[in-house]
Amino acid sequence: MSNDRPISATKAVRYSDGCHEAAAARVGYGPRMVSGSADYGQAPTPSNIEGVLLLVVVFTAELVPEVRHTLTAAVARAGLSGDEGEDFVLAVHELVTNAVRHGGGSGELRLHRQPGRLTCQVRDHGGGTSADVPALPNANVPGQRGLWLAHHLTGGLTLDTSPHGLTATVSADLCPPDEP
Amino acid sequence: MSDPANLWHWHSQPHPDRTLVTLAGELDLSSVEQLSDRLTATIAATPTVDVDLAAVTFIDSTVISVLVSAHHAAALAGGALTLLHPTGQVQRVLIITGILPLLGPDNPLAPRA
Numbered sequence: 001m002s003n004d005r006p007i008s009a010t011k012a013v014r015y016s017d018g019c020h021e022a023a024a025a026r027v028g029y030g031p032r033m034v035s036g037s038a039d040y041g042q043a044p045t046p047s048n049i050e051g052v053l054l055l056v057v058v059f060t061a062e063l064v065p066e067v068r069h070t071l072t073a074a075v076a077r078a079g080l081s082g083d084e085g086e087d088f089v090l091a092v093h094e095l096v097t098n099a100v101r102h103g104g105g106s107g108e109l110r111l112h113r114q115p116g117r118l119t120c121q122v123r124d125h126g127g128g129t130s131a132d133v134p135a136l137p138n139a140n141v142p143g144q145r146g147l148w149l150a151h152h153l154t155g156g157l158t159l160d161t162s163p164h165g166l167t168a169t170v171s172a173d174l175c176p177p178d179e180p
Numbered sequence: 181m182s183d184p185a186n187l188w189h190w191h192s193q194p195h196p197d198r199t200l201v202t203l204a205g206e207l208d209l210s211s212v213e214q215l216s217d218r219l220t221a222t223i224a225a226t227p228t229v230d231v232d233l234a235a236v237t238f239i240d241s242t243v244i245s246v247l248v249s250a251h252h253a254a255a256l257a258g259g260a261l262t263l264l265h266p267t268g269q270v271q272r273v274l275i276i277t278g279i280l281p282l283l284g285p286d287n288p289l290a291p292r293a
Contacts (some may be wrong), residue, residue, distance in 0.1 A: 064209050068238075086269045094241055097209050101242075104186055139282040142248040145241040152276060 047168070049121055054078060058108050061100040063112040063180045065111060068093045071120075078113050079174050085151040088168035089170040092120045094146040095168045099124035103166055126166055187211065190218055190234075196257075198228040204235035207243045208215040215243070219261075227259025234265035244279055260261055262287065 040130045059067045072089050075081075080088055092109065099107035103124025112119045133151045137144045147168075151157035153168040161167075199222050202233035207215065222229050231247070233239075247263065254261040263283045266274050274280045280289065 059219055061209065065206065067205075068208070083272070087272075090238075090240065090269065090273065093208070097240060097242060100209070108248075136277065139278040140246040140248065140252075143241070145244055145277055147254075149273070149277070 022122055040076050049110065049112045049114075049119055051112035051119065053110065054113055054118075055109065055111040056173035057126060058106070059096060059100070060106045064093070064096055067096055071109070071111065072113055074119065075172075078111075078118055080118055080172055084172060088118065088120075088170070090123065091150040091153040091157075091170045093148040095170065096118075098122075098150075098168070099126070099171075100167075107165075113174075116174050117171055118174060119169060121167060121169045123167045126165070131161045131166075131167045133159065133172050188215075190215070192222060194225065195232075197226065198230060199226045200232065200233045202235070205238060205239035208238065208240050209242045210267045212242045212246045216246045216249070219254065223250060223254045223257055223259065223261070227254050227257035229254055229259065229261045230264055231261065232264045233270055234267060236266070236270050237268065239270050239273055241268065241277075244273070244277060247283060248279065260287070 029150055056069065056075075057063075057067050057070060058066060068089060071092055072085070075085050075088055078177060082110045092111075096107065104128030105125075107122055107124035110121045112121075133147055134144055136152070147157065147159075148166065150170055154172055156171065158169040160169075186205075187206050188211050191202045191204075193200040193202070194239065200220060201219070203215075219229070224258060229250070247261070251261040262285055263274065263280070264285060266280070271280075274284075
């Protein structure tokens with residue numbers, strides 16, 4: 001339904017890092033480079049993200065740890081490591097966890113590399129989820145931190161609801177070694 | 181496939197007035213049910229529980245929920261749940277979510293050893 005809608009340009013300003021702000025300004029809207037023909041095992045949903053498709057995973061609850069490990073390796077291979085790699089993995093892990101808990105028990109993860117940036121999109125099959133990022137609850141409150149973490153750790157979480165479920169997207173800026 | 185049972189480890193060392201729980205590995209949605217059950221049983225035995233996180237390499241929002249709930253249960257029973265020695269990702273997540281001031285060793289309810 002909203003699959004042809006271009007992804008929102010999320011805020012990428014984080015940690016006042018000059019390199020990352022420069023990278024964010026260069027986010028490419030170049031030619032469509034989506035490749036990959038994964039075997040989904042269920043109806044695939046067209047991607048609305050430009051870039052090179054690095055990873056497609058269809059997951060259920062029991063696969064959550066394995067998805068995280070696979071994503072960690074893919075993110076490191078793409079050049080995002082250290083604390084920023086861990087933050088991005090946790091952000092995506094929270095979206096995956098949200099999908100299995102509140103989004104119908106399963107979902108699909110797609111990791112793309114664009115010029116200077118990694119973008120991960122998690123789609124679930126839940127209905128009626130609010131498209132607002134919740135505020136951080138008081139430390140005394142047990143729950144409700146998953147989407148806040150995904151938002152805070154990446155500097156920008158985009159949520160799109162449709163009759164088919166929720167699509168959550170986060171990005172992280174890559175710092176190319178040959179940055180002038 | 182990852183076996184959730186092998187992702188994390190629990191060791192508890194009971195003392196007359198408190199229990200030291202030592203956790204290790206990665207904790208996430210796949211471990212929180214068992215973690216919650218074990219913390220509940222531990223708090224029932226001694227309401228003062230120290231949880232050593234030095235060897236924990238990953239936690240998420242579901243684990244934080246269990247820890248905050250266990251903290252409430254411990255306080256209700258007249259004790260406290262205190263998180264010790266978080267490092268790396270675990271420490272960062274506990275700090276940005278504001279959990280460490282509530283459950284860290286400097287929290288108002290933490291008994292002095």
